[in-house]
Amino acid sequence: xxxxxxxxxxxxxxxxxxxxxxxxxxxxxxxxxxxxxxxxxxxxxxxxxxxxxxxxxxxxxxxxxxxxxxxxxxxxxxxxxxxxxxxxxxxxxxxxxxxxxxxxxxxxxxxxxxxxxxxxxxxxxxxxxxxxxxxxxxxxxxxxxxxxxxxxxxxxxxxxxxxxxxxxxxxxxxxxxxxxxxxxxxxxxxxxxxxxxxxxxxxxxxxxxxxxxxxxxxxxxxxxxxxxxxxxxxxxxxxxxxxxxxxxxxxxxxxxxxxxxxxxxxxxxxxxxxxxxxxxxxxxxxxxxxxxxxxxxxxxxxxxxxxxxxxxxxxxxxxxxxxxxxxxxxxxxxxxxxxxxxxxxxxxxxxxxxxxxxxxxxxxxxxxxxxxxxxxxxxxxxxxxxxxxxxxxxxxxxxxxxxxxxxxxxxxxxxxxxxxxxxxxxxxxxxxxxxxxxxxxxxxxxxxxxxxxxxxxxxxxxxxxxxxxxxxxxxxxxxxxxxxxxxxxxxxxxx
Amino acid sequence: xxxxxxxxxxxxxxxxxxxxxxxxxxxxxxxxxxxxxxxxxxxxxxxxxxxxxxxxxxxxxxxxxxxxxxxxxxxxxxxxxxxxxxxxxxxxxxxxxxxxx
Numbered sequence: 206x207x208x209x210x211x212x213x214x215x216x217x218x219x220x221x222x223x224x225x226x227x228x229x230x231x232x233x234x235x236x237x238x239x240x241x242x243x244x245x246x247x248x249x250x251x252x253x254x255x256x257x258x259x260x261x262x263x264x265x266x267x268x269x270x271x272x273x274x275x276x277x278x279x280x281x282x283x284x285x286x287x288x289x290x291x292x293x294x295x296x297x298x299x300x301x302x303x304x305x306x307x308x309x310x311x312x313x314x315x316x317x318x319x320x321x322x323x324x325x326x327x328x329x330x331x332x333x334x335x336x337x338x339x340x341x342x343x344x345x346x347x348x349x350x351x352x353x354x355x356x357x358x359x360x361x362x363x364x365x366x367x368x369x370x371x372x373x374x375x376x377x378x379x380x381x382x383x384x385x386x387x388x389x390x391x392x393x394x395x396x397x398x399x400x401x402x403x404x405x406x407x408x409x410x411x412x413x414x415x416x417x418x419x420x421x422x423x424x425x426x427x428x429x430x431x432x433x434x435x436x437x438x439x440x441x442x443x444x445x446x447x448x449x450x451x452x453x454x455x456x457x458x459x460x461x462x463x464x465x466x467x468x469x470x471x472x473x474x475x476x477x478x479x480x481x482x483x484x485x486x487x488x489x490x491x492x493x494x495x496x497x498x499x500x501x502x503x504x505x506x507x508x509x510x511x512x513x514x515x516x517x518x519x520x521x522x523x524x525x526x527x528x529x530x531x532x533x534x535x536x537x538x539x540x541x542x543x544x545x546x547x548x549x550x551x552x553x554x555x556x557x558x559x560x561x562x563x564x565x566x567x568x569x570x571x572x573x574x575x576x577x578x579x580x581x582x583x584x585x586x587x588x589x590x591x592x593x594x595x596x597x598x599x600x601x602x603x604x605x606x607x608x609x610x611x612x613x614x615x616x617x618x619x620x621x622x623x624x625x626x627x628x629x630x631x632x633x634x635x636x637x638x639x640x641x642x643x644x645x646x647x648x649x650x651x652x653x654x655x656x657x658x659x660x661x662x663x664x665x666x667x668x669x670x671x672x673x674x675x676x677x678x679x680x681x682x683x684x685x686x687x688x689x690x691x692x693x694x695x696x697x698x699x700x
Numbered sequence: 701x702x703x704x705x706x707x708x709x710x711x712x713x714x715x716x717x718x719x720x721x722x723x724x725x726x727x728x729x730x731x732x733x734x735x736x737x738x739x740x741x742x743x744x745x746x747x748x749x750x751x752x753x754x755x756x757x758x759x760x761x762x763x764x765x766x767x768x769x770x771x772x773x774x775x776x777x778x779x780x781x782x783x784x785x786x787x788x789x790x791x792x793x794x795x796x797x798x799x800x801x
Contacts, residue, residue, distance in 0.1 A: 335762050342769045349776050359787050363796040365780050370732055370793075373773055374723055377739030380766055381716060384746035384759075388709075391754045393762060443798070 211279040212260045213330040216253050216287065217323055223249035224319030231312030239302075239311030246298050246315040250322070254291040257284055274394065276333035285537060285689035286329030286462045289544045293454040294322040296545070296664050300552035301447045303559050303658035314354060317347040318451065325459040329466075334383045334393040337463060341379065344459055345372050345427075348452060352444040364443025371436040375426035382419030385412055395466060417479075420467050427460035429513045430520070431490040438497075441509035446558055449505060450551035453512045454544040461519060461540055465533070465691065469526060483524035484622055491517025491629045499636050504557075504564045507636060508550055511590065514633060515543050521605045521622050525612035528619070530690075532612070535604035537686040542597045542675070546586045549668035553583040556661030566640065571649020576657050580644045582665030587637040589672045592630045597675035600683070602630065708749035715742035729781045729791040733774060740770045 207214065227242050234241075260266060261284055297318060305311045324344030331337040349372060353365025387393055389412055390401025402413050426433045441449040468479075494514030501507040522536030556579045557572070558564060573580045589598035606626050612619035675682055715738050722735030744763045751759025785791050 335758075335765060338762075339765060339769065342773065346772055346776055349773075349780070353780050353783065356783055359796075360798040362780065362784050362787060363798055366729060366784055366793065366796065369777050369780055370723070370729075370736070373733075373736045373777060374720075374739065376769075376773070377719070377736055377743065380740060381743040381746070383762070384712075384743045384750065387747060387759050387762070388750035388754075391750075391756060391758075393758050 207275045207277050207279070211277075212257055212266070212284060212287065213277045213279060213327060215256055216326050219253050219256065220249055220319050220323045220326075224316045224323065227312050227316040227319070239305045239308075242312045242315045243298060243302050243305065246319055247295065249319060250291055250295045250298060253322075254288060254295070257287050257291065260284070273332040273396070276336040277327070277330045278332045279330070281685075281689045282465075282691055283326075283330035285541070285685065286458065287326045289458060289541045290322055290325040290329070290455055293451065293458075293544050293548050294318060296548040296552060296667070297447055297451045297455075299660050300450065300548075300555055300664045302660035304445065304447050304555050308355075314351070317351050321347040321351070321451065321455070325455050325462075328459045329462040331466070332395050334386065334395060334398065334467075337395075337466065338376070338380060338383060341459075341463065342376060344456055345376065348372075348448070348456055351448045351451070352440055354445055354448065358443075360443040361445065362443075364440045367436045368440035368444075371426055371433075375423045375433075378419050378426075379423030382416045382423060385416040385419070389413055389416070417468060421464075424460045424464045424468065425486075428457055428464065429490075429494075429516050430486050431493050431513070431517075432486075434490075434493070434513050437513060438506050438509040441512070442503060442506045446505060446551050446555035446564075449509070450548040450555070453509070453551060454548035457512065457516065458540050458544055461523075461536070464523070465536075469523060469533075469691075480524050480527060480616065481618065483520060484618060487517045487520035487524055487622065488625045489517075490514070490520060491625065495629050495632045495636075498633070501636075502566050504554055504566055504569065504640070505551070507566070507640070508547070508554070511633060511636070512543075512547055514629060515539075515547070515590065517629070518602060518605055518626055519543070521609055521626060524622070525608050525616070525619055528612040528615045529608040531604060532608040533690045534683070534687050535601060535608045537689055538679075538683060539598075539601035539605055541682065541686070542589070542601045542672075545668055545671050546589045546598060549582055549586040549664060549672075550590070552661060552664045552668075553579050553586070556658050556665075559658050559661075560655055566643055569640075569649075570643050570647040571652060572643075573645040574652045575649060575655050577654070578662050578665050579657055582669055584641050584644065585669050585672055587640060589676070591634040591637045593634075595673075595676045597672050597679065597682075599676065600679045602626065604683075705749060705753045708745060712742045712745045712749070715739075715745065727792050727794045729784065729793050732793070733777050733781070736777075737770065737774060740766060 223245060227245060266279060266281055305314060321344050324340050327340035328337060331340055349365060349369045352368050353362050355361035386398050389409060390398045392398055405413055429437045441452060491514045494510050494517060498507050498510035501510060519536050519539050522532040526532040589596035592598045592602040606623040609619050609622040719735045719738030723732050726732055744766055747759040747763040781791055788795060
C-alpha cells in the first residue's frame with residue numbers, strides 16, 4: 206500500500222476536500238459574493254504547491270520510479286507535473302477573481318477548478334491504467350462543465366458541446382485501448398502491461414500495436430495533435446478565457462503526462478518504428494497550427510492555434526527520446542514553460558475581455574497606452590512563446606532543437622525536426638509580432654488609461670518574473686526537469 | 701464454456717464500429733451521445749469477457765468503474781444538450797455555428 210502521507214494522497218485530500226466543501230459553504234452562507242470562494246481556492250492551491258515543494262526538499266523522493274506495483278507512485282516525474290499544474294491552477298484562480306465578480310455561481314466554478322486540478326495531478330502520479338483512466342475523467346468532466354459555464358452565451362454552450370463530444374469519444378477510445386491491453390497481458394498495471402507486451406508472440410503483435418495506437422489517438426485528442434485537433438479552436442474560443450487558460454495550459458499538459466507514462470514506454474517495449482511516426486505528427490502539428498494561426502482575426506482563436514503549434518514542439522522531444530538523453534528533459538522543460546506562458550496570455554485576454562469586452566485583433570489597437578501592464582505581460586509571454594532570447598521559451602526550444610540535432614547521428618531525419626521547428630518559430634513570430642504591433646504601434650480610439658483588473662495585474666507580474674527569471678537563470682529548472690526524466694534503462698527491452 | 705472468447709470480441713468490435721459510425725455520421729446531439737455510450741460499453745464487454753477467460757478479477761473491477769464514470773459523463777453531456785435546446789430549440793449540431801474561423 207502507498208503511504209498516506211505521500212504526495213499524491215495528501216494533494217487529493219487537500220484539494221478534493223476543499224473542492225467538495227466550497228459548494229457546501231455556498232449553501233450555508235446567506236450573503237452573496239465571490240471573493241471568499243476564490244480566496245479559499247487560492248489557499249488550497251498554495252497549500253498544495255507548498256506541500257509538493259516541502260516533500261521534494263525534505264524527503265528522498267524516488268527519482269522516477271516510473272513503475273510501481275501500486276496504483277500511484279510518489280516520484281519526481283509526478284511532482285514536476287504537479288508543480289506545473291498547480292501553477293496553472295493558481296494563475297487561473299487569481300485571474301478569475303475579477304472575471305467572476307459579477308457572474309453567477311462562483312462557488313461551483315472554483316470548486317470545479319479544484320477538482321479538475323486533482324485529476325490533472327493524479328494523471329501524472331498514476332502507474333495503473335485504471336487509476337490513469339479515472340484521473341483522466343476526473344480532469345475531463347469538470348472542464349466540460351466549465352467550458353459551458355456562460356449559460357446564456359450560445360458560443361460558450363457550443364464550445365462545451367463540441368469539447369464534450371470529442372472528449373467523450375477520446376475517453377471511449379482510451380478505455381477500448383486499455384481493454385485490449387488487459388486482454389493481451391492480464392493486468393492493468395502499466396509495468397506488467399509493458400512486460401507482457403514485450404513477451405508477445407508475432408501473431409498477437411498487431412493487437413498490441415492497435416492498443417498503443419488507440420492510446421495515441423485518445424491522448425492526442427486532448428493534446429491537440431493534428432488529425433485530432435478540429436474541436437480545439439472552437440472550444441478555446443467559446444469557453445470563458447480563464448477556462449481557456451486552464452484547458453490550454455493544464456489539461457493539454459496532463460495529456461502529455463499520460464502520453465509519457467503509457468505511449469513512450471509501451472512503444473519502446475513493442476520496438477516499433479514509432480519515433481518516425483511521432484516525428485511526422487510533430488512536424489504536421491506545428492505547421493498546421495502556425496499556418497492556421499496567421500489567418501485568424503480573433504485573439505483567443507489565434508492563441509488556440511498557437512497552442513496546437515506548441516504541442517508540435519513538445520512532441521519533438523518525445524519522438525527523439527529513445528536516441529537522445531535530453532529529449533524528454535527538453536520536453537518537460539518546455540511543458541513547464543509553455544504552461545506559464547500560455548496561461549498568462551489567456552489571462553491577459555480575460556483581462557481585456559473584462560475591461561473592454563473585445564477579442565477582435567483590430568479592437569486592441571493602442572492597448573499599450575490604455576492597459577499598459579496587461580499589454581506588457583501579453584507582449585513578454587508572446588515573445589517567450591516565439592522563443593526570443595533571453596526569455597525562458599528560448600532555452601526550452603534550444604534544448605528541443607538541440608536534442609533533435611543530437612539524435613541526427615542515429616536517425617537521418619532527426620535534424621529536419623530542428624529545421625522545421627526553427628522555420629515554424631520564425632513563422633509564429635509573424636503573428637505574435639502582429640499582435641504586439643497592434644498594441645503598441647497603432648493608434649487606438651483613445652489614449653485614456655483604463656483601470657486594469659487587479660487580479661490580472663497580479664498574474665501578469667508573476668508571469669513576467671517567471672519568464673524573465675528563468676530566461677536569465679534557467680539552470681535550476683533544467684536540473685529539476687533532468688531529475689524528473691523517467692529512467693529508460695529500467696525497461697524490459699531496449700533496442 | 702459454451703461461448704468462445706472470440707464471439708464476445710466480435711460483438712464488441714461490432715459495437716465499437718456502430719458507435720464510431722454514429723458519432724461520425726449523425727448530426728443529432730442525442731444520437732451522438734448514443735454512439736459514445738456504445739463505444740464505452742463495447743470496451744466494458746471486452747473487459748468482462750477477458751476477465752472471465754484470463755481469469756482474474758481486475759477487468760470486472762475496471763468495468764464497474766467505467767460504467768459509473770460513463771454515467772457521470774453522459775449526465776454532463778445531457779445537461780449541455782438541454783441548455784443548447786433552450787437556446788436554439790433544436791439539437792442538430794450542424795446548426796450550432798457561432799464559432800468559425
